[in-house]
């Protein structure tokens with residue numbers, strides 16, 4: 267049987283001494299495009315060595331030509347924000363009634379979207395946390411407090427934040443929201459450049475597609491133009507169209523949380539390997555409680571697949587709510603006993619060829635795989651075996 271990973275994938279044995287390969291192509295002395303500083307992280311030690319030399323030569327060149335200090339060159343080559351150790355911390359900001367509380371309640375507390383009509387206004391900084399595979403901490407800034415006020419100690423507020431989410435109500439007059447958004451973005455880029463800045467262009471439900479896309483483009487363009495005029499054109503801002511009445515808010519929140527997870531590259535690598543080995547069309551790792559996905563493989567995402575997987579996780583979460591969240595069986599399983607594994611499979615298209623396979627990784631994480639022809643019930647043994655190994659690897663990733 268072809269298996270997915272070697273037993274010691276997380277603690278590989280020391281790399282063998284490289285032997286010269288007579289057929290290997292020699293790299294030219296100038297920098298080729300394929301090995302630019304942004305090339306894949308899966309490069310070999312040899313490539314790393316070459317890359318380091320290339321960076322050093324570039325730094326020396328720039329320093330000697332322009333007298334630019336070494337650190338500045340390195341800063342340009344690094345991503346603008348870095349994943350922090352510790353829990354993802356999100357700060358929600360935006361104008362009055364833009365939907366900040368609703369987003370948190372619907373995504374993290376499973377509140378029904380219709381019930382958000384009766385939410386009270388937020389008058390002070392409110393914090394909350396979701397206990398899951400990691401603890402996701404959220405905070406909301408009341409509208410009357412502006413982060414850009416000179417009397418405001420923004421260091422105390424922002425020093426532990428991973429991402430600021432600006433909620434912009436597209437159904438309201440949004441020019442004043444853009445002005446405050448720019449103020450906050452400039453403050454962040456000048457004092458806290460490592461914080462990711464995300465804009466939710468919110469309440470897109472009930473709008474025509476054309477109006478939605480035009481407004482989305484207009485908001486993005488205005489923000490980019492204003493930031494460029496202020497000399498911060500290179501500041502990366504991510505934009506999402508969201509509504510609490512469909513899946514868009516979960517998808518957007520998934521992408522924001524993923525950016526803050528130091529385990530993301532490891533999870534993506536494991537999912538890519540699983541998909542290629544078992545011929546799986548698409549694999550998602552979902553947080554079972556909140557329906558946000560914390561990682562997916564590199565293949566293209568289709569909205570329909572995501573929606574089906576998301577609804578399926580919802581059903582499983584509801585059933586777990588009724589029959590108990592904890593795996594008492596697993597907790598009691600002693601040595602030699604086989605622990606209970608939460609696993610299920612459904613087919614969802616009319617031809618019956620497409621399956622969704624769900625397997626619980628632990629109490630909070632679920633693996634969902636969309637499988638088509640060529641990777642179905644007849645390959646079940648192989649899939650189960652490989653998913654079992656993936657499960658062990660993931661548990662170790664989160665244990666470290």
Ligand SMILES: Nc1nc2c(ncn2[C@@H]2O[C@H](COP(=O)(O)OP(=O)(O)OP(=O)(O)O)[C@@H](O)[C@H]2O)c(=O)[nH]1
Pocket residue numbers: 360361362363364365366367368369379381382383384385386387388389408409468469470471508509510511
């Ligand atoms: N149509 C639509 N309405 C929404 C959406 N999200 C929130 N709302 C509504 O917007 C209103 C305001 O929502 P809140 O969550 O209280 O907004 P907020 O920004 O927290 O408000 P303050 O705390 O007063 O600043 C509520 O009536 C929600 O039902 C959405 O995606 N679509």
